[in-house]
Amino acid sequence: MSAPESTRSEPVPSPAEQRPDAAPARRPWLMGLLLLVTGALGWWGAMELITERIAKLIDPTHVINCDINPLISCGTVMTSWQASLLGFPNPLLGVAGFVAPMAVGVALLAGAQFARWFWALFLAGIAGAWVFITWLFVQAVYEIGALCPWCMLVWAAVIPMFWWLLGWLLATGRLTGGAGRRFGEAVLPFVWVAVVLNYAIIVLAIIAQFPTLLTVLF
Numbered sequence: 001m002s003a004p005e006s007t008r009s010e011p012v013p014s015p016a017e018q019r020p021d022a023a024p025a026r027r028p029w030l031m032g033l034l035l036l037v038t039g040a041l042g043w044w045g046a047m048e049l050i051t052e053r054i055a056k057l058i059d060p061t062h063v064i065n066c067d068i069n070p071l072i073s074c075g076t077v078m079t080s081w082q083a084s085l086l087g088f089p090n091p092l093l094g095v096a097g098f099v100a101p102m103a104v105g106v107a108l109l110a111g112a113q114f115a116r117w118f119w120a121l122f123l124a125g126i127a128g129a130w131v132f133i134t135w136l137f138v139q140a141v142y143e144i145g146a147l148c149p150w151c152m153l154v155w156a157a158v159i160p161m162f163w164w165l166l167g168w169l170l171a172t173g174r175l176t177g178g179a180g181r182r183f184g185e186a187v188l189p190f191v192w193v194a195v196v197l198n199y200a201i202i203v204l205a206i207i208a209q210f211p212t213l214l215t216v217l218f
Contacts, residue, residue, distance in 0.1 A: 008178035028108050031168050035105030035161065039098045045150045046094025052150075053078055063132055066149040071210055075147035082139045090136070095156055097129065101161060119174045121167060130162040137202055141209050159198045167191040 048065075055062045066074040077083055081092055104122060107114075115120075124165060135154045140147060168191075169175035170184025207213065 027111050028168070028172070031164070032105045034164055035108070037105075038157040038161040039101035039105060042094055042154050042161075043098035045153035045157065046091040046098060048150045049074065049078070049091035049148075050095060050146065053091070057116065068149075071146060071213055072149060073146045074148040074150055077140060077144055077148040077151060080139075080144050082136065082144065093132075097125070098157075100125065101218030114174075116171055116174060116177070119169055123169060123175065126158070126162050126165055129158050133158045137205075147206065147210075147213075155202065156199075160195045163191050163194045163198065190201040 051175070052062075052064045055063060056075070056078075058192070064073075064075045064078075065072075070076070078089075086093075100122070102116075136151065137155060140151065158194070167184060167188040170180045171188040173181040175184075
């Protein structure tokens with residue numbers, strides 16, 4: 001005999017289902033993959049800089065693998081004060097810091113969920129990295145007067161990492177909940193425009209500052 005209607009147990013909705021601003025249940029594999037790939041590229045660039053710096057300390061006659069000409073020279077950038085802003089080589093920050101987006105990317109691919117405070121701190125860290133590489137770009141182009149290919153690889157990795165993470169967090173409600181979700185959903189499909197513009201500004205600034213660079217390369 002079936003239990004009376006009043007005593008039947010009803011399924012209890014999960015916290016995510018009770019919240020109208022909850023993130024979608026679908027696994028965010030695209031964002032996980034983006035964080036993993038860009039984090040790995042940034043880590044690779046930073047590690048190459050550290051490896052070359054150590055090799056130069058061990059053997060002063062060592063030719064750094066990205067010293068191509070006076071304009072494209074990691075060695076020139078390495079010897080500047082900007083390359084050790086905090087008193088130690090900047091690439092050490094990258095070697096340690098890029099582990100975080102790689103770890104978060106793997107966690108997202110595995111289906112992990114994070115609290116809003118975690119995403120706020122994580123975005124703050126990535127935003128800090130974006131501000132730092134923007135400052136390094138300005139210093140390299142307008143003050144040092146030389147370009148470091150491994151440094152530029154780090155710049156190229158941080159730029160899409162920052163812009164897509166910002167748009168994705170807003171669009172999924174993971175950062176501000178319902179308050180910024182509608183705006184995030186509207187801009188997320190066009191985040192690539194911000195990335196392209198960011199790259200374009202860097203490229204145009206380099207060409208304007210080093211007009212002979214293209215003839216040197218080609």
